[in-house]
Amino acid sequence: MQDLLPEGMLRFRRIEDIFRTCCRNWGYQEVRTPTLEYLYLFTATGTLTPSMLSKVYSFLDWDGWSGERVVLRPDGTIPVARLYADNLSGQELARLFYVTNIFAFEGTGKENRERWQCGAEFFGGAKFAPDVEIILLAEEVIRRLGISNVGLQLSHAGLVKALLKELKLSPGEEAKMTNRILEGNWQALTKAKSTNPEIERLIAALLGLKGKSSSFLHNVKASFPKASQDFKSSLEDLINVTTLLDKLGCSYKIDIAEIHGFEYYTGICFQFLAAGEKIGGGGRYDNLVPLMNGEDIPACGFALYVDPIMKLLPLEKEKKGESEILVKGKELTPEIVETCFTVAESLRDAGHPAELDFTGREESNYRWVVLVSGKEPSPFVLTDCIQRRRRDAASMAEILKVVSEG
Amino acid sequence: MKDYQDGYIKLALPKGRFISPTASLLAEIDLGFEGYSDKTKQYRLRSARFPSLSAKILQEKDISIQVAVGNYDLGICGSDWIEEFLVKYPAGALVKISSLNYGEGSIHVVASAGAGIANLSELSAGRNDYRIVSEYPNLAEAFALNLRMRRFRIFPVWGAAEAYPPENADLAVLWGKSGAYIATQGLIPLKRLLPVTAFLIANRESLESKDLSRILMCFSSKLTAEPQTSIESELDISEELKGTRPLWQAKEINLALPDGHQQAPTSQFLKQAGLALQGYSEEVVSRRPSADLDWLGIKVIRPQDMPLQVANGNFDLAITGEDWLLEHLYCFPSSPVKKLFALGFGTVKIVAAVSQEMPVNNIDELRSLVQSSKFAPLKVASEYINIADKYLRDNHINPYKLIPTWGASEAFLPEDADMLIDNVQTGKTLKQHKLKIIDVLFRSSACLIANKDSLASFDKKGKMELLTQKLRAGLK
Numbered sequence: 001m002q003d004l005l006p007e008g009m010l011r012f013r014r015i016e017d018i019f020r021t022c023c024r025n026w027g028y029q030e031v032r033t034p035t036l037e038y039l040y041l042f043t044a045t046g047t048l049t050p051s052m053l054s055k056v057y058s059f060l061d062w063d064g065w066s067g068e069r070v071v072l073r074p075d076g077t078i079p080v081a082r083l084y085a086d087n088l089s090g091q092e093l094a095r096l097f098y099v100t101n102i103f104a105f106e107g108t109g110k111e112n113r114e115r116w117q118c119g120a121e122f123f124g125g126a127k128f129a130p131d132v133e134i135i136l137l138a139e140e141v142i143r144r145l146g147i148s149n150v151g152l153q154l155s156h157a158g159l160v161k162a163l164l165k166e167l168k169l170s171p172g173e174e175a176k177m178t179n180r181i182l183e184g185n186w187q188a189l190t191k192a193k194s195t196n197p198e199i200e201r202l203i204a205a206l207l208g209l210k211g212k213s214s215s216f217l218h219n220v221k222a223s224f225p226k227a228s229q230d231f232k233s234s235l236e237d238l239i240n241v242t243t244l245l246d247k248l249g250c251s252y253k254i255d256i257a258e259i260h261g262f263e264y265y266t267g268i269c270f271q272f273l274a275a276g277e278k279i280g281g282g283g284r285y286d287n288l289v290p291l292m293n294g295e296d297i298p299a300c301g302f303a304l305y306v307d308p309i310m311k312l313l314p315l316e317k318e319k320k321g322e323s324e325i326l327v328k329g330k331e332l333t334p335e336i337v338e339t340c341f342t343v344a345e346s347l348r349d350a351g352h353p354a355e356l357d358f359t360g361r362e363e364s365n366y367r368w369v370v371l372v373s374g375k376e377p378s379p380f381v382l383t384d385c386i387q388r389r390r391r392d393a394a395s396m397a398e399i400l401k402v403v404s405e406g
Numbered sequence: 407m408k409d410y411q412d413g414y415i416k417l418a419l420p421k422g423r424f425i426s427p428t429a430s431l432l433a434e435i436d437l438g439f440e441g442y443s444d445k446t447k448q449y450r451l452r453s454a455r456f457p458s459l460s461a462k463i464l465q466e467k468d469i470s471i472q473v474a475v476g477n478y479d480l481g482i483c484g485s486d487w488i489e490e491f492l493v494k495y496p497a498g499a500l501v502k503i504s505s506l507n508y509g510e511g512s513i514h515v516v517a518s519a520g521a522g523i524a525n526l527s528e529l530s531a532g533r534n535d536y537r538i539v540s541e542y543p544n545l546a547e548a549f550a551l552n553l554r555m556r557r558f559r560i561f562p563v564w565g566a567a568e569a570y571p572p573e574n575a576d577l578a579v580l581w582g583k584s585g586a587y588i589a590t591q592g593l594i595p596l597k598r599l600l601p602v603t604a605f606l607i608a609n610r611e612s613l614e615s616k617d618l619s620r621i622l623m624c625f626s627s628k629l630t631a632e633p634q635t636s637i638e639s640e641l642d643i644s645e646e647l648k649g650t651r652p653l654w655q656a657k658e659i660n661l662a663l664p665d666g667h668q669q670a671p672t673s674q675f676l677k678q679a680g681l682a683l684q685g686y687s688e689e690v691v692s693r694r695p696s697a698d699l700d701w702l703g704i705k706v707i708r709p710q711d712m713p714l715q716v717a718n719g720n721f722d723l724a725i726t727g728e729d730w731l732l733e734h735l736y737c738f739p740s741s742p743v744k745k746l747f748a749l750g751f752g753t754v755k756i757v758a759a760v761s762q763e764m765p766v767n768n769i770d771e772l773r774s775l776v777q778s779s780k781f782a783p784l785k786v787a788s789e790y791i792n793i794a795d796k797y798l799r800d801n802h803i804n805p806y807k808l809i810p811t812w813g814a815s816e817a818f819l820p821e822d823a824d825m826l827i828d829n830v831q832t833g834k835t836l837k838q839h840k841l842k843i844i845d846v847l848f849r850s851s852a853c854l855i856a857n858k859d860s861l862a863s864f865d866k867k868g869k870m871e872l873l874t875q876k877l878r879a880g881l882k
Contacts, residue, residue: 045530045554053551054496065717065738067537067559171527175554 002112011310012116015145016099019118019304022141023097026133028120031096033079039069046287047078049182049263055105072103076119076303077264078288084123085294093124099306112307119282121301123289128240130300131268131284132248135241138280138302139250142272146314151273152252154242157265157283158234159256163206166199166228167192184260198226211254214242234267241268264288267300274312280304324367325403328357329374336374343370343380346396352403368403413617417461418469418481419451421814424604427508428482437624449817449839459621462821465812470607474500477822479612480621482506486513486542486581486602494544499610503622504629509603511583513542515549516593518572526596529577530554539567539575545599546579561718564710564812566665568593569693573656574705574720657703659860659869662716662724663695664709668852671751672725675852679880701869713855717741722860722870725749729756729790729829729850736792742858746874750881753851754829756793757843759836761820769801769845772825776803783807787815787823794827797847816841 004012020030039058042048048056057072073079080096088094097120103113120137122130135152142150160181164174169192180188189203202224211217217239221232238254245252252270259269259281269283282302290296327344329336340356347354347370355366370393371381378392382399393399420428425444432438439451439461446463453459464472469483470491476499491500517523529536535557540546543562550558563570567580568591581602582588585595606625612618663686664672673686681699685692686706695704707715712726713734723746731745758769764781766772776784783805788794791810798806809818815826816839829850830836833843854877860866 040535040557043551043554043558044556050551050554054548063738063740065714065734065741065743067561067718069559 002114008310011313012306014313015304015306015309016118018144019097019099019141022137022144023120026095026137028095028097028137031080031083031098033073033083033098033100035073035101036070037073037079037082039071041082041292042071042074042078044291046264046291048075049179051179051183052104057103057105073100074102074104076100076102076117077121077285077301078292080119080121080301081285081288081294081299082292084121084297084299085289085292088123089289089294089297091124094122096121096123116306117303118306119301119303121299123299124297127267127298128237128244130298131241132244134282134300134302135245135270136248136250138272138282138304141304142274142279145309147274147279147309147312149274150279152250152270153258153273154238154252154254154268154270155256155259156234156238156268158237158267159206159231161266162228162231162234163189163199163203165230166196166202178263182260182263186257198224202227202231206256211242212252214239214246216254217242237267270302272304274308277308277312278305279308279312325352325354325370326357326366326368327354327370327372328360329372331374332358333374336372339372339374339379343372343396343399346400347403350400350404370399413458415456415459415480415616415618415621416478417459417621418464418472418478418483419461420466420469420483420604421463422466424466424482424484424509428506428604431506431508431628435624435628437621447838449814456620462817464817465814467812470500472822473607473609474498476609476611479609479616479618481607482604483607484509484602485600485605486545488605488607489513489600490542490544493548501608501610501613503606503608504625506604506606506625506628509601511581511587512601513545513599514580514582514585514588514595515546515597515599516568516571516578516580516582516588516595517576519589519592519594521572521576523576523596524594526553529596530556532556534576535559536576537561537574538577538579539563539570540579541565541567541581542579546577549579549597549599561714564708566693566707566711569705569707570720573660573703574715658701659723659866659873660703660705660721661873662712662721662726663704663706664712664725664852665691665706666708668709668725668727668752669706672852675725675749675751675880676877679877681876681880699873702873713741713743716855716857717743719857719859721857722866723854723856723873725852725854727752727754727850728848728853729754729793731853731855732848732850733790733792736796744856744858744861746854746856747878747881749852749854749877751852753849754831755833755849756790756827756829756847757833757836758797758825758827758845758847759816759819759830759841759843760825762840762842763820764824767842767844769803772844773801773803776806781824784825785809785823786825786827787811787818788827789813789815789829790827793847797827 042053042056052074056074058069061068061070076098080098084094099118101114101116105113120134122134164177169177177188177192186207190207205220205223217235221235259271264285265283266286267284271281272279280302282300284300286298289299325347327340329340344354344356366385369383369385373379373381378394380393380399381390382393382402383390419442429442432442436455437453439453441448442451449463451461451463453461466483466487469481470487472478473481474491488500488502491498523529530553533556536555537559538546538550539561541563543560546560561575567578571578571593579599582595588595670688676683681697683695683697685695693706695706697704709726710730712724713731715721716724717738728745728748731743734743735741760766766775776782784803785807786794786798787809789811791808794808809823811818815828816836819826819841827847836843854874856870861870
């Protein structure tokens with residue numbers, strides 16, 4: 001658990017503001033889902049992996065005698081898919097975005113158990129164009145945040161699942177292998193004995209080579225003409241996305257093994273890396289809405305991870321707060337304090353942020369300081385902190401005039 | 407609590423099923439403790455051989471937790487309770503050293519023969535909402551999650567899990583001697599989760615920083631890498647098995663009766679009320695006794711589990727203690743369970759007690775003592791966590807820590823807890839263990855509880871009234 005201090009919140013809001021602006025510019029609409037969701041939303045195959053489920057905060061619901069359990073939202077995408085299935089399933093197309101916190105238990109108590117995500121989801125639409133849209137949207141947000149040296153890695157869940165099928169494992173072994181891969185243990189795949197040497201050659205090639213353009217995938221397609229239909233159609237899908245990305249000048253690396261934790265993904269998946277850390281990821285999850293008892297609608301999306309991005313955000317010289325003008329009383333008599341409040345209110349009404357000071361300390365981070373002395377004929381002293389000049393002011397109107405003229 | 411200077415070592419020894427094999431093992435490796443037997447009334451034991459070694463007898467459920475939190479350096483307890491802890495807290499401070507190669511049976515996932523569940527794949531494929539009852543809620547949950555069951559609810563129980571399927575649960579995770587033994591109870595073993603053997607366990611920090619070698623060396627001849635339990639052959643689920651028990655018939659009114667030491671007085675009471683039962687006397691104990699009322703279904707379960715089981719509608723009526731009703735209502739204030747009337751037997755006092763050494767005589771003095779930070783946080787051991795929690799909050803004891811126990815909280819004082827909140831009949835046991843009562847929270851006796859919805863139900867109302875009137879007659 002962590003506190004966000006004013007400096008941290010400035011970074012947080014900057015990320016959120018840029019993300020919101022970009023999403024709105026692309027036609028996405030903001031949604032918010034509840035912090036508490038039912039556990040069963042996350043237990044079915046194709047939602048969260050068992051190892052992720054072992055880290056959810058779950059507890060009995062208020063009417064816990066019925067045995068119903070709720071969780072602190074452990075993932076951003078699944079609740080939004082549920083929101084779509086529950087409320088928007090009549091819409092053929094929905095572009096939604098959210099800024100949310102997610103919760104995951106970890107045994108040591110040292111890591112952060114609450115993390116923030118900025119995510120966008122695309123429901124409906126034909127294949128591969130939405131995939132490219134969400135990648136480009138994510139990239140635009142990252143670019144506008146000013147983070148440099150960001151790598152984009154692509155993989156494809158359909159390719160991995162097709163490879164697994166080729167191994168012809170028993171259902172139990174296949175489930176075990178899937179879990180291992182989801183946890184990032186790709187070596188398990190190379191160790192699996194296959195009766196078909198062609199499959200072993202394919203696995204070795206895919207795990208060993210890293211592609212940098214769609215040409216790589218064309219080469220794979222040409223080298224393995226005997227691959228299964230499932231494999232070929234997933235490959236074709238990935239070729240469509242990468243070809244478009246090539247044409248739009250978006251660079252990436254294809255690395256089948258670099259992506260894990262993709263249980264709900266069915267098609268392309270991707271992640272963004274900067275300074276060795278994952279700062280975002282996403283993919284296509286066509287089965288998730290049907291699993292939530294919704295219609296059979298394709299969907300894809302991404303999330304950016306706010307916590308690592310905050311550390312990478314270029315540090316700007318942030319102004320101390322928004323208060324441009326400090327209003328202080330010479331003495332703390334009720335009359336002077338009252339005048340201070342009136343002056344500050346008039347300034348704010350005229351559009352100038354004004355902060356009150358009752359401590360008498362010297363402050364220099366302001367554009368103007370208004371000292372209220374209460375003594376006629378000029379009850380105010382106005383200090384221009386930049387020009388370092390002081391002048392008396394007889395009335396509120398005079399203060400406003402000087403301040404407005406800058 | 408831990409004292410590294412003089413190498414003082416604390417060992418937690420199991421009560422119950424493992425007492426005699428553990429006592430023989432300890433005697434065999436020359437690590438015997440005088441008074442460690444079935445008949446012991448003591449909790450604290452000293453080693454005859456090692457003056458710096460002491461042992462305490464605890465419930466097995468408590469041992470894995472107590473070793474993990476570091477109150478004990480070493481412990482002996484069954485693999486079922488160790489895994490129940492580790493599956494939830496894999497990064498915890500509990501380390502398995504070795505199996506001690508004795509134990510019996512396994513933890514199984516079972517379904518009722520009549521429930522129509524024949525294998526595991528039906529569970530993960532199904533869209534049903536499965537109710538799983540178990541004394542091992544963590545193992546049950548891990549099983550359901552790993553199987554990717556879409557929807558399930560876990561009902562933790564204090565015991566008698568085998569009594570629940572098929573009417574009140576779809577699956578149970580429970581101990582059984584063997585698959586065949588389980589089948590004789592009308593249940594189908596679907597999967598064996600783990601064999602139950604005794605294990606030597608240690609606290610991670612103790613193992614890393616404290617010299618336990620003298621004690622571990624005594625065990626050396628018994629330590630093996632792999633438990634040598636014979637893997638029993640998995641039972642085939644054949645058609646003939648499914649027919650071992652007549653299909654269960656739905657009854658209009660369901661009544662839960664207590665097992666354990668509440669059984670004898672309850673049986674006596676029912677006789678007085680003129681309710682003739684078969685299978686609920688001291689000689690014959692059945693989980694499903696029958697009555698001469700054909701619309702009445704009866705099951706025998708733990709009194710601790712009854713309020714929740716009445717709340718969720720599995721039973722319309724139950725005989726339990728007022729203490730357990732209150733414990734339930736403090737946790738679920740809007741629960742649809744209602745006390746109808748007290749039955750006047752099984753009366754106990756729920757008390758707060760501390761060591762006689764502690765310089766306090768009432769709760770107000772205790773509050774000042776905790777505030778002076780001598781006993782902060784105050785460690786409170788109790789079977790009744792919700793009652794204890796409320797009592798401590800109401801009395802502004804702050805800070806405090808609750809240690810849930812499974813009975814015999816007096817064993818925890820004074821080393822592992824500062825106060826207990828528990829039931830007493832006479833207070834003699836507390837005196838024996840040098841404890842004193844500083845407050846009586848309330849008096850509790852057996853009572854009849856009912857589900858409010860059943861009482862209001864048009865279909866059930868008449869028969870519910872008939873039965874409660876009959877029972878009320880037993881009061882005189």
